[in-house]
Amino acid sequence: NAGVTQTPKFRILKIGQSMTLQCTQDMNHNYMYWYRQDPGMGLKLIYYSVGAGITDKGEVPNGYNVSRSTTEDFPLRLELAAPSQTSVYFCASSYSFGTSGGGQETQYFGPGTRLLVL
Amino acid sequence: QKEVEQDPGPLSVPEGAIVSLNCTYSNSAFQYFMWYRQYSRKGPELLMYTYSSGNKEDGRFTAQVDKSSKYISLFIRDSQPSDSATYLCAMIPPGNTGKLIFGQGTTLQVKP
Numbered sequence: 548n549a550g551v552t553q554t555p556k557f558r559i560l561k562i563g564q565s566m567t568l569q570c571t572q573d574m575n576h577n578y579m580y581w582y583r584q585d586p587g588m589g590l591k592l593i594y595y596s597v598g599a600g601i602t603d604k605g606e607v608p609n610g611y612n613v614s615r616s617t618t619e620d621f622p623l624r625l626e627l628a629a630p631s632q633t634s635v636y637f638c639a640s641s642y643s644f645g646t647s648g649g650g651q652e653t654q655y656f657g658p659g660t661r662l663l664v665l
Numbered sequence: 666q667k668e669v670e671q672d673p674g675p676l677s678v679p680e681g682a683i684v685s686l687n688c689t690y691s692n693s694a695f696q697y698f699m700w701y702r703q704y705s706r707k708g709p710e711l712l713m714y715t716y717s718s719g720n721k722e723d724g725r726f727t728a729q730v731d732k733s734s735k736y737i738s739l740f741i742r743d744s745q746p747s748d749s750a751t752y753l754c755a756m757i758p759p760g761n762t763g764k765l766i767f768g769q770g771t772t773l774q775v776k777p
Contacts, residue, residue, distance in 0.1 A: 551708070589768055589769040590753070595764070652757060652765075653699075654765060655710075656709050658706075658707060
């Protein structure tokens with residue numbers, strides 16, 4: 548199993564450009580997540596999905612869009628890049644979420660995409 | 666007030682030292698607590714998972730939860746240079762919202 552893979556690893560964008568960050572998982576997980584990580588700020592949830600065709604906003608969704616057409620893929624779209632979107636983006640997946648207590652909520656993270664908006 | 670507070674460090678210790686990493690939280694309804702380890706330029710990986718007050722041990726690592734004080738800790742015994750990483754605490758809020766609430770992360774350096 549490759550786990551969670553993300554592309555690209557690094558990208559420089561100009562203000563106003565758009566791009567899609569790709570995320571794929573091969574663990575047959577229903578739940579997928581997008582986070583951004585800024586220095587000293589921990590991880591903040593952007594969007595998440597509980598299955599194909601179902602997505603919901605997280606803590607910081609403004610400026611981003613997502614889609615989930617298959618179980619495996621969960622791309623993140625930036626339409627009009629702004630300097631405030633300079634960050635490291637992590638995709639994650641889990642078997643479930645909530646409070647079942649069985650460890651199934653464990654989120655597995657990809658290696659991240661470093662984005663610089665100038 | 667942030668839901669989860671974690672001292673960002675950095676924390677520097679000599680090899681073999683006992684390390685204590687801590688998080689406090691404000692919502693007494695949090696029930697499930699995790700510690701993730703993140704090496705430089707890598708994604709976080711789950712280190713410890715616990716859902717009750719008390720201690721949970723796994724090799725050199727011990728996770729401690731004190732729900733009455735809303736305080737969790739991760740202890741690393743006989744620390745090694747390979748333990749040098751950022752450690753993030755995370756909690757599942759009530760309501761099955763699909764969210765993990767992360768602390769800011771503590772950067773640890775273990776010097777040989």
